Amino acid sequence: MNIEIKGVGQSLYPVAVSRFKDENKLPVSITDVVRQNLARSGYFKNTEVGNGIEDDQVMPNFKIWGSRGADALAVGSVTEKSPGQYEVRYRLYDIRKGESLNGLIVSASADNLRLAAHRISDDIIFKLLGEKGVFSTRLSYVIKEGKRFRLVISDADGQNIRNALNSSEPIISAAWSPDGQKIAYVSFEDRKPIVYVHELASGRRIVLSNAKGNNSAPSWAPDGKSLAISLSKDGNTQIYRVNADGSNLRRLTQGGTIDTEPQFSPDGKFIYFTSDRGGNPQIYRMSAEGERGEPARRISFKQPYATSARISPDGKYLAYIAGVGGGFKLYLMNLLTGDTTAMTDTSFDESPSFAANGRYILYATQVGGKKVLAAVSVDGYVKQILSIPGSDVRQPSWGPFMDQ
């Protein structure tokens, strides 16, 4: 997967990551992964690009590192404890204050060294900026190669791709369970859209819903015990809620038009969704128990077409796709003020999802006629394009924080 970074944050924190001692024996360079993560975050610039190794057992010379332009220094080493089992040690220093910020000791086998590097990157961003990093979270997306569709799981940087499902038919609308152990998705492998819940560790999956007609648009309740889905079993597409094992189906919307793409608010009290009850598709919000008690309230007003609502983890922002001037663009709405901002300069944006820390939005788009993934920071400063030469990439979804 290729990554192209466009634009950077305003003032970048200069950090030196010296090459981890003895990592040259590893299949993965911890140092390179950490440096790439920091650069891609939009917050840091690397002052070191070479192979200089700093001993991680003694205090560094703060004066020398300061004169090289670094405000912080990360040093580390790798030890093979038993064949294929490694211990990665890392320590962080505040160069300006001349003090140690401590570090981590991570045990890793050869195939999860990238995750060790992501954990170290998360520790650096947390200690220097007080922000919970998303380097060790995961993405799902669909790769279309010829007539084949692959639903894959990758690291947050799009690398380290593992297959979850391989099919000759489309797969759309993947949604991570809140604990990151499962994904729900829509597969067309049986000639129609059916919703599955797939456990990543075991590869086992269940049919969540195969009612007559369409079954689509799964969204997990924050407690992971139920999902909202869209079904057309009674004619038009309506929103239902179902337990995570497929039991206890109940209808939430009661209209004669299209109601679809449900999304729970982070507190689980509301469901945002797309409805064309007013003539055009717009975003509405109802109680998570449905419209019986109180009808849904319209949320989007500024564009004639608004779909694919996603709510930021703090509940303050709504990302959505707006149809404007023949194109479809990612927009961000401040839910308190109702102000909306166009986030991209592309025309075929789709499938937004927030990073677990709310700082970035991942989405699908087209660049030069090719289907690619993109991520934009919520402040609009940093944009990244993730592409796979010769393949279309689509339907991304950014996974949650994983318990460590």
Next chain:
Amino acid sequence: MKTTSPQRRLALASILGAVSFLGACSSGVKLDDLSTVKAGGSDSSNFASQPWNDPKSPLFQRSIYFDFDEFTIKPQYQNMLQAGAAFLKQNPQQKIMIQGNTDDRGTAEYNLALGQRRSDAVRRAFAALGVPDGQMEAVSLGKEKPKSEGNNEAAWAENRRADIIYLTK
């Protein structure tokens, strides 16, 4: 009516490389060569004997095209729908799936619902002609399976469509 099952191979659980995280371990399910069934799909032994595969049969035409942002069926399809309804009423064991499609403008899930509106319009037209609901299922492929990949009006028009599929099991 003689029906045979198309061979739909479903190869489950071919583990693709163990994926290991510090905490979680992830492997995959491989589903290979799923559903090769297409419109009118059946195996070759009785392909010609199915009336919908006979170019002279009124059942041969199985696609209904729609205008942009529309799901009303144009009058030109009335004869075709009547022939289909007569056949279905004479053959109560015969089931059909109606697959709605959209052009690729717009987002996936909303287009899925729009395509379903088209297939449901065909289902309701058949129901009005007396076809029992139990013989029909209206579904949508949205914009996911375009017949024509182009980015122009000719391609879009080709994709604004509902297909009637006579199920052979």
